[in-house]
Amino acid sequence: MLTLLEANCLSFFNWVMITSAKASIFIIFLLGVKFVLRHKVRVGLQYGLWSVLLVGLVLPWTPNSPASVYNYLDASRMQQMIVSILDRAIPSSAADLKSQPSALDPVTVLGRNSPKAALNPEPQRSKAENAHSGTASLFVYRLMYYLWLLGVLVLTVLTVSINKLFSKNIGQALPVDQELLAEFKKLQAELQIKKDISLFKSRHVISPSLFGLIHPRLLLPFGIEQTFSREQINHIFLHELIHFKRKDIWINCLCQVLLICHWFNPLLWYAFYRMREDQEIACDALAATRINPEQSYDYAYTLLKLAETYTTAPPIAGLASLCGSNSQIKKRLIILRNRKLIRASAKWSLLAGLLIALIALVTFSSAQTVTNPISLEKGQNVKVSPENNQAFGAAEGTADTSSGITIEDIAGPNYKGKVMLIKDPTRVKLAVTQKIGVTGEKVSELVKDRGAIAGINAGGFYDPNGKGNGAFPDGLTVKDGKLVHNSVGEEGVNIVGFDDQGKMVLGNMSVSQLEERHFRQAVSEAVTFAPNLIVEGKPVISGDGGWGIAPRTGIGQRADGTVIFVVIDGRQPAWSIGATLRDLTKVFEDYDAVNAVNLDGGSSSEMIYQGKVLNKLPNIFGERYVPTAFVVTP
Template sequence: MLTLLMANYLSLFNWVLTTSAKASIFIVFLLGVKFVLRHKLGARFQYMLWSVLIIGLVLPWTPNTPISVYNYLDSSHIQQKIAAIVDRTTQSFSTIVNTNKSGVNQTVVVDSNSNKAVVSTETQRPSDGNANSWTAFPIVYKLMYYIWLLGILILTVLTVIVNKQFSKDIGQARVTDLSLLSEFNSLKVELKIKTEIPLFKSRHVNSPSLLGLIYPRLLLPIGIEQTFSLEQVNHIFLHELIHFKRKDIWVNWLTQVLIICHWFNPLIWYAFYRMREDQEISCDALARSRIDTEQSNDYANTLIKLAETYSTVPRVEGLASLCGSNSQIKKRLIMLQNRKIKQASVKWSLLGVLVIGLIAFATFTSAQVNASPALEGRDLNVSQEIRGGQASGLTKGIADSTSGITVEDITGPSFKGKVMLIKDPTRVKLAVTKEIGVKGERVSELVKNMGAIAGINAGGFYDPNGKGNGAYPDGLTVQDGKLVDNNVGEKEVNIVGFDDQGKMVLGNMTANQLEGQHISEAVTFAPNLIVEGKSAISGDGGWGIAPRTGIGQMADGTVIFVVIDGRQPTWSIGATLRDLMNVFEDYHAVNAVNLDGGSSSEMVHQGKVLNKLWNIFGERYVPTAFVVTP
């Protein structure tokens, strides 16, 4: 349970960071559009544009679209670095040496889905200049997480204290002036407001202000009736009642919550500061639309007089005030004098909606991947075989009779995922990036380059030069019977692969030992989950909860691909190693091994990504993939 809660918290933190980054890009574009069209868009419309930012910050999930900016970024370096940092902080680094029941010692290698499995002291590479930073990443990221929580706690406490103290200080002195009450009640009737909004006088407010979410009240500075004429007081009442009618206090509280969650992002602070300015200007525009030309001039004089008489209002989230800073008052006066804006806004509003809508879709959505099974144009049959078990529940199965592949959905206590069954094991091959040491490839590219039908990510990788592009396979890599990469010399590492008869081979081996095993395809990874029908995992596996990828084989030779989604609180948190092992047991695997997971976990079929990737950049660059040939 504790592990599940931690995974939820880290998933929330990852979501906040990702959303904050997307919002920053949107804010820059939004401010640019507002500047270019500042003389074309009406004040109320400009205020409405900020609602797009609010919606983008609160949505727990956004779709993958072809117009996302992340489709067109050369993002391999950024993507790999972000993914690596996130992967390495789901759990702490440690060295794990597992002993399975068959007596084979396993040397654990780099796992980008948890970093709980690392290169043992025997297999670390002295040439890797990033070894120190590698182990520092999870510490730094966890420190960031706790600093973020501390910042939220401090700001929340301060916000509550300031607002409670302010509410306590204002007192309960009701306004008894009949002329003020008459003007106020008349305006309420005119605006069709039935809610009881009492008037109070207080020496602790220096500007007329609306306060309160559930029990709203209008606060007036003492002596306002002597300073302002009854008509000017009427303008003040109108402005504040428009705030109430538009639910601006609710909006202000929501933005304050978002600021607290994203307190580390100065662009969001600035954006909501600008939004509050637009809120007042928009309110002025609505008020002006309800009064004639002569009164409009008097409304402007009221603003000037407020600026001269009262200082800036206190920064209280539950407060909506007519007054503001001198620069804000100046902007509002310019707006009141500019009558062309009101007329021009109608014909430019459509353009503004279109531009901001496109920007929002381009910045808040993720790179396009198709997360639906894609077997169009084939003979599909629903699989009726239901496998019971504690780890997974089969929700549906789709059999592709022309390719001999079955894809099934699985669910567990904290995860959702995909299982792919390949009846003929000799069709499973290893795809390796064409540019080892230069650049990795996406799983979909590896599948396509091999002329294959389907595939999953395979072995782990390391990053000796800090490029973060998935170029360096870790351990021993065998393709078509040839050792194509070896970064461990003659040291033993745990390998997983297939011999030339299609039988799964797993266990500790050296490069020389590979030759005698007739191994056709293999990568290095660990730990083994099931060996010769027996469980090789104790407890939950000790790696925490994360996206997972695994490969196994049944007694009849059927190969099992498993990919489990994670780090998506509204979809799938992830799985432990025991969860993954239980899935293989449910499918009657006699051998099964954990593969690289986390940001790398991916299943592709017919050019489509079947699982839901959490990364905004879409597919990660990896060095190897197990693929299914025609």
Template sequence: MLTLSQANYLSFFNWVLITSAKASIFIIFLLGVKFVLRHKIRAGFQYVLWSVLIIGLVLPWTPNSPISVYNYLDFFHLQQKVASIIDRTIPSSSANLADQQSALELAAVGDGNSQKADVSAETLGPSEEKSNTWISFPFVYRLMSYIWLSGVLILTILTVIVNKRFSKNIGHALVTDQGLLSEFNKLKVDLKIKTEIPLLKSRQVNSPSLLGLSRPRLLLPIGIEERFSLEQLNHIFLHELIHFKRKDVWINCLTQLLIICHWFNPLIWYAFYRMREDQEISCDALATARIDAEHCSDYAYTLLKLAETYSAAPRLAGMASLCGSNSQIKKRLIMIKSREDHRSSAKWSLLGVVAIGVLALTSFASPQVMANPPLYEKEPEQAIGLPKEFSDISSGVIVEDISGENFKGKVMLIKDPTRIKLAVTKDIGVMGERVSELVKARGAIAGINAGGFYDPNGKGNGAFPDGLTVQNGKLVDNNVGEDEVNIVGFDDQGKLVLGKMRANQLEARHIREAVSFAPNLIVGGKSVILEDDGWGIAPRTGIGQRADGTVIFVVIDGRQPTWSIGATLSDLTKVFEDYHAVNAVNLDGGSSSEMVFQGKVQNKLPNVFGERYVSTAFVVTP
């Protein structure tokens, strides 16, 4: 069974992949903007632009936006592949579904004539072999998660070892030259820096470098005072103290952590490499702004002499160094020579702010799939599923928020069960449709995903409904022949029908709308889920019915660590019990779990690409 810690880990891994994909799109956009405006905006502002990337990688949640790129780009194939990989609740065929239910043999309880629901004599639950989510979770995806974690651990260990070894070997040879100390302390006063920053000589550095977070030290190569004049050393001190004042060492440590987390993404490595270049260039810009114009050439000569004398310092997480690559030094010299005009660049900086803001919303924001808030909220102290008395509002539908220890979700109540219809993709065997499209196609006002689907051609596009599919009293799809499968549907009286049937039994039972899925959760007012039996924690969808005929749609979010981990079958059953369901059944879940009302998706989808393509949906007609 998938434990909570395993679910948390896989949810976090999924978030890392999604965030990395979003960041890649933003980096491409950002590099484009920087290229177009490279001669228009100041060096310091170009460095600040990278903070948007850092924020986007750190934020655990991003808002929905109508200008999100995911609203307009159809990542159909990638969406379906990702959803198919990470889903753990979809059986591969109705035969497997029947196997998964063979563990439970329970008789229906209660008289069908006395209740607005009808249940077949037998319901079944999952088998251990097919339903153990940790074992049945696709091997490739699990392997990817292991490789990612291994990479994170290896890079973390190497980073710690390298930094500790370097810190241990730098020595404690303090600079005693009073001329150097006087110039250094004078600059500290000018920059209003009160922190004690020792000047150390070390054979471990090939370039002047600022090292340390809590105990900063300025490291100088042995003999630097013999090669550089006091004025040139003053330029070096100014550059490094500006690094300290701007907290660049802290920023470098944060970016190193992000690189470790996203080590598999070369675009992120390259982006932070470019950020370090912009960090040095902007630091030069601030330094030259404090120097008289006639001395800027001396500052540039200092950089050139450093490049000729010393090699670039190692890129340690807790270090900011003055030297860089030859190409970086060249860019810095060009910047110093140009001495950008602040007045002429102000309007371009404003344009850059607007452009990056739009790009951030376009790249990092989630698609605009969230719906209006629930029609009414539960009181904070109200337990899950203890609903207020149903009031027949204009739409005849009520949507409520629910939450549990590890999950959040939505419940929809529909008083008239005869309004429930089945929507089926118009291109069975070719292409599935989004739930919102299925709702719209039937002229409905609401809906949830319904039955499972299988993928014989590896396209994962929701084209093939699994089991028996009945629409308007007609069998529209059958991939199990005369085999017996668990039916979830409604008869012509609006009674919820659950249980094993064959295709030739559907007409005799007056089945009007139906799909195949399992397991059943509540039969005749009694729970038949005694244990979760390996179904694990995941996004869930379910349907149930009260004794008075009210239909209950339940959708529970999952795979979102900062929002909702997901629910077990016991959790889902408990929700239906709290809403007084006499019959309830589990429907297709995972990335398919979705609730639509009045044209908007009500729940938070775990998929960055938005709605998944499915075969069927239970919808609420006007």
């Protein structure tokens, strides 16, 4: 099971992996645009374009968009594999439902004319193979997580140690002479910088460098007055103060943090190398606009002299240095010589900005799910749990009185989700993928197939081909009173469904028992999943349920017949981590359920109403392919 800390860590790791993949695609396009328009776009904008990457890397969530590239990867094997592995790695359902205890003897039968499902031994062997594959995938994913965590810890320790040692060493720095300090303060005033920036000389810097977030200091190497003229030193001051004015120290620190989190991604290392290069060029360009054209030659000569005299500054967070590699210095000299690049065409710069904005929309947004979450509004009634005084419901504003459906928000300490109440239980039916054994369907498609107006994902599925595409429902599946799929042979499994009167039935059942008891009562709709949460008004979950924290889906029924759909979001640190089985049980208790069962969760958890996804899916690819859904007919 997952503790809250483990759920948070794995959710963060999942977010890092997804964000890193998105960023890699964006970087490739960004570098392409920069290459094509390299002589047409202003150098300041060349640097500014990197800010889009930074924003994309720090956003905790991104909007769904019909323009997202992931819409076109919707049915790809890559999508199915990623989601399938993630669900195995962050458990949300039992590995073997047959082993789950049932607290209720079922009173369910099939009709006399229901066909007995033929048992296919091949899927059974494939299912066993899939169990082994799932264990291997879980091991690999967790190994990836621990390797990533180790890399983060090592880089964090190194970064902190290097910066602390550097800070300690420069603590012995000496103040510069008053004449040099006066020149520095004069230039600082001209740039309208009010922050007090200290000026020191130190034996521990190998090039002029601006250091410090809270207490910034400009550090000069010893002997710089003997090597450079007063005018050249002023050029150095100007460049470093522009770094400060542009907040480049803060940006460099943010880049270092992002590199620690994404240390495994070589594209990001290269991107930030190029970004630092553009940062220096942008500072040169701004400096060139503040000096006379006649002084540009002397500024360029200062860069050459710095490259000859000092080496590149060490990679320290919070450090901005004038020096760079020989190739960087060469590029900067070319820019300074061709002043047209400093003031390039505004229309080309605008085009570049629009292109990058479009690329960001395409690469950083998630697949379109027609998302329309319903939220609490001021003045709406709120239901309060007496146990923890936790407000978790919305009221009249989300009720569809014409259809007998009410939708409410729920929230707990670590989760947010949706509850749907269906007054007439006979309207709840089961939708099964039309391509059973080939591929599943999205919940929205299953709702549409059945001509319904709402629905949630239902039973689990097994994965004989490693695709995770929802083709094979797990256990026993009954639709319209007929057994349409059997993956367990004669073994008993926990089923949940409804009889032809709309009463919920749940409990352990085998296919032979269904056939033997068909005279007593018909099972109209049923899927296989577990565990039961509430049976005949009594909670049957002990502790937190033992399944950890994850996205959840459940179904229950009140004594008056009202059916309760519950979907809880998860794996989204900035929105909802997820819920335990005990949390899910508590929701059903607060809604007065007399019977309730856990359904398939994880990336499958989804609620649809009038063609829209109501909850926030944790999957950048949008809706997952599943074999079954409980739907609400008109």
